[in-house]
Amino acid sequence: xxxxxxxxxxxxxxxxxxxxxxxxxxxxxxxxxxxxxxxxxxxxxxxxxxxxxxxxxxxxxxxxxxxxxxxxxxxxxxxxxxxxxxxxxxxxxxxxxxxxxxxx
Numbered sequence: 001x002x003x004x005x006x007x008x009x010x011x012x013x014x015x016x017x018x019x020x021x022x023x024x025x026x027x028x029x030x031x032x033x034x035x036x037x038x039x040x041x042x043x044x045x046x047x048x049x050x051x052x053x054x055x056x057x058x059x060x061x062x063x064x065x066x067x068x069x070x071x072x073x074x075x076x077x078x079x080x081x082x083x084x085x086x087x088x089x090x091x092x093x094x095x096x097x098x099x100x101x102x103x104x
Contacts, residue, residue: 022074022094023048026086034085036093039077041070 012018025039025047048066057065080086 020069020073022076023070024090025075025077027077027079029079029081031081032079034078034080034082034089036089037077037079039075041067041075044075045070 023044024036025044045063045066048070049063052062052066054062078086078090080089
């Protein structure tokens with residue numbers, strides 16, 4: 001089991017909102033370095049629909065909402081074999097949006 005530990009300046013306050021900057025499709029393999037590649041929006045929406053649980057929404061509203069979300073965010077596929085490498089790559093790529101720093 002793994003969890004992401006956010007530091008004080010990185011975690012949002014209760015009720016705070018922010019736009020979704022990126023959606024990352026996880027693709028774990030047995031070997032190879034962590035690589036972040038552009039991904040197709042339709043492929044990601046399909047994956048999100050297949051795993052979504054929203055009994056309060058009809059299928060049309062769910063697909064429309066997820067499609068809108070994917071259209072507004074950077075959509076990537078993260079291929080990795082090591083969770084540690086994957087986390088480091090995501091931190092280097094997107095970490096500046098959390099901490100106010102530029103990516104390393």
